[in-house]
Amino acid sequence: MKTIVIANHKGGCAKTTTALNLAVVLANQGSRVLAVDLDPQGNLSVACGADLQELESTRCTSHRLMLDVRGDIAAYRMRARPRLDLIPACLDHDAETLIEGQPVSRDLLLKNKLAPVRSGYDYCVIDTPPALRAPTLNALAMSDMTIIPIESSNFALVGLGQVMRMVSAVRKAHAPKMIIMALSTKYKPRQTVDREVRSQVEAMFKTNMFDTWVPDAAAVNQAVGIGKSVYETNMASPAALAFFNLANEIRERFGDEKVGLETIAGAESESSHAVAEEGRR
Ligand SMILES: Nc1ncnc2c1ncn2[C@@H]1O[C@H](COP(=O)(O)OP(=O)(O)OP(=O)(O)O)[C@@H](O)[C@H]1O
Ligand SMILES: [Mg+2]
Numbered sequence: 001m002k003t004i005v006i007a008n009h010k011g012g013c014a015k016t017t018t019a020l021n022l023a024v025v026l027a028n029q030g031s032r033v034l035a036v037d038l039d040p041q042g043n044l045s046v047a048c049g050a051d052l053q054e055l056e057s058t059r060c061t062s063h064r065l066m067l068d069v070r071g072d073i074a075a076y077r078m079r080a081r082p083r084l085d086l087i088p089a090c091l092d093h094d095a096e097t098l099i100e101g102q103p104v105s106r107d108l109l110l111k112n113k114l115a116p117v118r119s120g121y122d123y124c125v126i127d128t129p130p131a132l133r134a135p136t137l138n139a140l141a142m143s144d145m146t147i148i149p150i151e152s153s154n155f156a157l158v159g160l161g162q163v164m165r166m167v168s169a170v171r172k173a174h175a176p177k178m179i180i181m182a183l184s185t186k187y188k189p190r191q192t193v194d195r196e197v198r199s200q201v202e203a204m205f206k207t208n209m210f211d212t213w214v215p216d217a218a219a220v221n222q223a224v225g226i227g228k229s230v231y232e233t234n235m236a237s238p239a240a241l242a243f244f245n246l247a248n249e250i251r252e253r254f255g256d257e258k259v260g261l262e263t264i265a266g267a268e269s270e271s272s273h274a275v276a277e278e279g280r281r
Contacts, residue, residue, distance in 0.1 A: 001034070001118040002254055004125050005143040008163055011130040013151040014185035014214065016043045017224055019127035021243040022250075024229040027084035029247060029259040031122040035080065036062050036110070037089040038139055039129035040096070045088035047227040048080035055090040062087045063095035066109035066138065067102075073117055085121075099134045106134060107174060111142035132166050140167060141174035145250065149185045150201050152194035152216075157201070179253060181205070183246070184213035212245040 004022070006015045016039065023035040037044040040063070042052050055061055065076040065087060073087075080086040102109060114124065126143075128136040140146060146167055150156050164180070171178040182205040188194045202209050214220070217239040223230040231240045248258040 001121045001124050002144045003142050004123060004250065005128065005139045005146045006126065006149060007128045007136055007140065007146055007167065008148050008150070009130050009132050010151070010156070010159060013156070014149045016127050017220060018147065018149050018183065018185065019044055019125050020047045021229040021231060022247060023084055023125040024081060024231050025243045025247045026123050026125070027081055028231065031083065032120065033084045034087070034117065034121045034124045035084060036087045036124060036126045038062050038135040039127055040089055040091045041129065042088065042090045044127040045086065045090065047224065048086040048088070050078065050086065050088040052090045055088055059092065061089050061092060061095070063089060063092055063099060063135065065113050067095060067098050073113060096133070096135065107137045107141045110138040114142070132163070137170055140170040143175050143178045145179045145181060145253065147181050147183050149183050150197070151185055152187045152197045154193060156197050180208055182209045186216040187213040188216045210246060210249050212242055212249055214242045215239050
């Protein structure tokens with residue numbers, strides 16, 4: 001199981017949108033995927049079909065899993081889509097405080113709890129909250145690839161240095177093989193600001209920036225609004241193609257085989273042919 005962590009303490013830079021779309025595309029390409037929501041806002045969980053009210057009473061959440069000494073992970077895992085499982089999250093102030101207060105291996109709670117299911121998945125995609133606290137540190141401590149989504153706007157680079165220092169420190173302590181990648185999100189290629197921000201990020205990350213950028217597209221927003229990935233609602237859109245290409249860039253970085261558009265599960269459907277057409281343009 002290779003772990004991909006989506007992290008940036010800047011709010012609204014498309015962490016959850018990236019996590020959701022990536023998890024759905026990787027599963028659709030045929031991989032077995034575990035998505036983990038570490039954000040108590042629970043946005044990824046809702047998009048994957050979880051009921052937040054029910055979660056508040058059952059407490060079968062990622063945070064509680066990290067604190068559960070004897071419990072079985074099966075109780076915390078739900079099926080979100082074919083080949084895609086989810087460990088959800090919801091508001092739970094006590095849990096976060098308890099995680100912060102753990103005296104031993106505080107940053108390795110998640111890694112240790114997921115160890116028994118590693119062989120059951122090809123990829124684990126973790127969505128983190130807009131805060132560099134214990135849950136995010138737990139995700140980074142088990143990360144093989146950390147993706148920093150960077151919104152193409154004026155304030156996008158503020159605080160980026162702080163994120164990089166934090167990620168690098170966790171890499172040094174716990175995950176020496178971690179690859180750190182930047183991803184342009186909500187990108188508008190015709191806007192000068194967007195192009196300038198992207199080239200500044202490129203100068204900073206050099207080869208560790210994805211060639212793929214995710215366009216600013218109403219289709220992405222609309223899909224999120226009904227708890228879906230754009231891949232599920234509008235497979236023929238450039239944004240869906242971008243997430244498809246992103247998944248392949250990630251596979252390539254890991255040395256895994258890329259997936260051709262024709263091999264998408266359900267490739268016989270009309271919509272996947274539409275994506276294939278789009279890819280050839
Ligand atoms: N490519 C895109 N095109 C248009 N809208 C987008 C795109 N990506 C994300 N959005 C919208 O931007 C908003 C913020 O996205 P998202 O919730 O994924 O950010 P986030 O980083 O997870 O936020 P938070 O820090 O609160 O967790 C959402 O309304 C989402 O629909
Ligand atoms: Mg989010």
